[in-house]
Each structure stands twice: as structure tokens, then as C-alpha cells.
Amino acid sequence: MNKKVLLTVLQYVIFLGLGIAIILYMSGKLSDEDKAAMMGAIKGVRVWLLVPIFLIGFLSHYFRALRWKLLLEQVHIKTSTTNTTFAVLIGYITNLVLPRAGEVAKCTVLARYEKVPADKMIGTIVAERAFDMVCLVVITVAAFLFQASYIGDYAEGLFGTMSSSAKGVAATIYFKIFLAVAFAGLIAFILLLKRIRQTKVGQFIKGLGDGIKSIFKLKKRGMFLLYTLLIWGSYWFLLVLGFWSMDQLDHLTGLCALVVLVFGSIGMIATQGGIGAYPYLVGKILMYYGIAEAHGLAFGWVSWTVQTGVVVILGVAALILLPIYNNKKLKHG
Template identity: 40%
Template sequence: MPKTLKNLIKFICFFGIGVLLIWLFTRGISPEQWSQINTAFRGANYWLLIPTMIIGIASHWFRAIRWKFLMKPLGYQPSTINTFFAVMVGYLVNLAIPRLGEVTRCGVIAKYEKVPADKLVGTMIAERAVDLLCLIFLMILTVLVQLETLGAYVNDEIIQKIGDKIAHANVTQLVIGVIILIAIIALIAWLLRRFAKSKIAVTVKNLARGILEGILSIGKMKNKGWFIVYSILIWACYLSQVYIGFYCMQETSHLGIAAALAVLMIGSVGMIVTPGGIGAYPPLVQKTLQLYGIPYVIGFAFGWIIWAAQTALVIVLGLISFIGLAVLNKAAVKETTA
């Protein structure tokens, strides 16, 4: 099957999931509630979205700088602007096809900064691992700080459901799964030894070596403190976006940092579930805000306003980055050949 067709099928499937979630979430809304939601939309102060977008740009810029810290131990120092453009192009592609954005941004840096793509994939994996740890830490902190408000919700909606799945899992199926996984790993190892000098085996080994080297780059950094600082800045920006966003609506303006932490924590799960959080982010935000006494229609409107602002920012910056990469690097080529 052609690669383009595969990507198209992926886009249709994931976009379809998002649309399905939107339909499931909105099908029970009555005409009276729609009227109240429209009123909430009209009453929002959209000017306050401007500072949230500026903070959003800062978070992406900090991410670009942090990514450079992972490349430095490998002997590469790409320009910050190219790295920023690559990050934004990756986010834009992710809106269409999940996880393809990570590959795309590695490809952008490989093309314009001549950094081996296999090593970049390793740094990207390391970066995502750090973000996952940050999210887990944030979840634990948020629940501990607001145990009375969030404890029951997290237990019922996350922990208990995971526990039920594990409890109902068939032991035989688990054993078979583990055996199959071990067999696959053993088969791959045997094939690599059997055809060690073949072109495919050499390519796979080089790719694995490059990825491992990229992942280990986090331990070779000389400026680990700054890497941590930029990681904190990235998540502080995410939190600030939600907190300032509360002031867009009078009904949410009284909410504090604690509620913003909860929205960020649970909303981040929505961003992971579907491309760009379409169909998942708004309802999760709405349900979270209900825990703080925010009416359904207000939570619905707020979730969609914040999601739309973030998505619009990614689309605009992504398109600008596409153009910026071509223009900026074309000029650089002319300077070097002049």
C-alpha cells in the first residue's frame, strides 16, 4: 500500500474518532442548553486569549531550546530558529496524523541542519520520556494537593477502570502475549546475527545505535540544570495559559491555580488520546470544571474556547514555520555560495 494512502487512512480514522467523540458528547445537549452555551460564547472576553497565545509561543520556543540541549552532546548545535520551526511543523502535522509530527520535525532538522535523523529520533524519545515524567509528577501533585476534590474522580475514572481491566484479564492470554513478545525479540536477534552483513541488518543496527545514542544524550549533558529549568518553564507556560484563560469568562474568573492544575492534568490526557485533543480535550475540561462547581454549559464553552485558541495557534505558527524554513534557509544557502 502506498505511503500516502496509509497516511490518508490514518488521518481519516483518527479524525473520525474525534468527530465521533464530539457527537457523543453533544448529542444529549438540549435546545435550551445550546442557547445558554451560545450566550456563554458571546459573553467571553476573547482579548484575554492574546496573552495566552503569547505564552503558548514562549512554551514552544522553550521546547526548541530544550531540544537543543539533547543534541549538543552528540556534537550538533542547530540554530534555535530552525529548531523552533521544526517543532511547530511537527505539531501541525500531528493535528492530521498522530505521532507523524515527531518524525517530521526530526526530518526537518536532518534536512536543514545536517543532523543524522536516527540520532534525532533518540533525542525526541528522550524528550517525550521527560514530558511523561513531568505529567505523572504533575498528576500526583495535583491529586495530593486536592485530595478531597479530585481523589474520588481519579479513583473512579482512572485507577478503578485500570484495576478492573487488569482484574478481568485472562492469565492465559497474558502469558501467551509475553511468550509471543519474547519470541519476536529472539527472532529479530537471530535474523540480525544470521544476516549481520546484509544491507537491511546494517541499517537496522545503525538506526538502533543512533536512537540509543540520542536517548543517552540526556545523561551526557553538561547543563542538566538548564534542561530542568526549561522543562519547568514549558509546563509553567501550559499552566499559565489555563489560569489566564479562566479570566475569559466571568463564571470561571474566580478559579485559582489549583483548578488550573487539574484542568492541565486531565486536559493533557485529552491531547494524547486524539489528534490535537479534538473531541476529547473539551469534554474532559468540562467534566473537570464541574468538580469546582462550574455549570455544564460554562464548562462546555470554556473547554472549546481554550482548545480552539491552542489549535489555531499551532495551525498559524505551523504554516508560518513551513514558509520560514524555506525562506530562511534559502537565504543562508545564498550567503554561503556568494
């Protein structure tokens, strides 16, 4: 087994193991009453809302495929929307199994069925990821600025009791800005660290810079920004729909969903596929909105399960339909 494969396997085991450890920790901490309350909340989910949730989940991937097409066109690669969408869906389901393998998988799939060079697509992947990193940082800053009191309480719960004077400062705009910048910097650092481990630091940073600059050279910058807004807007609206699906959370606001989006994104980064970490972080932040821990964890698990289920269902469907679609296209010339 070569070094690269060994590192990939080790990384997979570590992040999956961390997720399982978090699950065991949550299970051991909850009382029997809390577990019963959590299961009751899960059983009470408005199942009919799964239909629009599934639809919005698909649209988020579809918008990502359309955005990727714009980047591919910039490097003179023309692809069909259908095959590009299939490739994106296959990339997501691959990522559930192997960290970051999805990026390679979707390039390989598209190269095979569209007869285009896979190596020319790598730059577009870097550009996409770089811009998404910027988007997450911007969303984090916005969440902190608008919901600093809730997130400040959460940070206090995690890192110890603040003094009463510090609590007073927390209400000021300066403290909000400080929190926003500090937390956004932490997210950026985590994202960068995971990438830097796989390559030379200088090459990685240069690749990020080139990726972001390439976006500003796009002929259809407006469409790129629109698709980006639709992608992240879909992620946000999925959480709003999730709130509506549970009696205990249906009073929560869109700003709360923005905060959950930030912490949920961190959870997805922290462990393989977000297992354990996503429900835990989401459940914890919801406690500061007056939601019982059991109900917050119930929402976290429902949200994670539905998101993962959408990825699996759409990914399997793409794997089945991709060869069928292309065989028919080949027959009809």
C-alpha cells in the same frame, strides 16, 4: 498500500472517529438552554487576552526548541535556534494531520536545512518524550494530592457511587496517595500502550530507559530542567489565562488549572488532536468545581480551539518563513 501505512491510516480514522463520536454525544445530551448558555459564554470571552495567550503559546514551543538543542548538542549536532524553532512548530502542525508524524517531520526539516544526519536525532526525540512522560506523571500525582476531593468526586461520577465510608476515607492522605499513584499509572499505561504498538516491547522500554539516562549525562542539566519547567509552566499559565478570559471561571485557582492540565493532556492523547475528548474531559472536571456543564464545555472548546489555532498559525508561518530565512542566510554566507 503497505502494512505500516495502512495501520497509520486506520489509527487516524479510529481516533478521529472517536473524537467525532464524543462531539455528537455531547451535542445530543445538551438541551437547547445549555447550548444557548454555552454559546453565550463563548461570545463573552475577553478577546484581548488572546494576545498574551498567543505569546505564551509561542514561548512554550520556543522553550521546547531550546531544550531540544541541548539534547542535540549532546550528540554533537549544532543547529541554529531559529531553524530548530521552525522545525518544532512544523512538527506540531504535522501531528494534527498524522499521529506522531510530527517527530519525523521535525527531524527531517532540521536535517535538510542544517545539513545534519536525521538518524542521529532519533535518540533525542525518545529522550524528550520519555522525560515529558515522567513530567506528566509527576504533575498528575501533584494534582491528585492537592485536589483529591474534587478528582475523587469526578471519579465517583464516572465509575459509580462510592459508599459513605469510602467518602470518609477519601479525605485521608493514604487515599489521596492511592488515587494519585493509580491515576498516574493509568496515564503512563495509556502513553506506553500507544508507543508499544509501534515497536517491539523490549526495544521500546530500553529506548525509554536510555533516553532518560542520557538526560542525566547532559552537561547543562540545569538548563534542561529549567526549560522543562518553563514548558510545563507555560501550559499551566495558558489555562490560568483561559480562566481569566471568562466571567464564569475567573474565580478558579491555579490548583484547578493543574487538574485541568492533567485531564486536558489525557484528552489530547485520547483522540486525534484532542478533538472532542479535550472539551469533554475539561468540561466534566470543571463541573466538580461548581461550574455549570455548559460553561465548562464552553471553556473546553475555547481552550482547545485556541491551542489548535496557535499550532496552525505558527506552523503555517514556520512553513512559509523557513525557506525564506535559509535562502537569506545562504546569500549572506
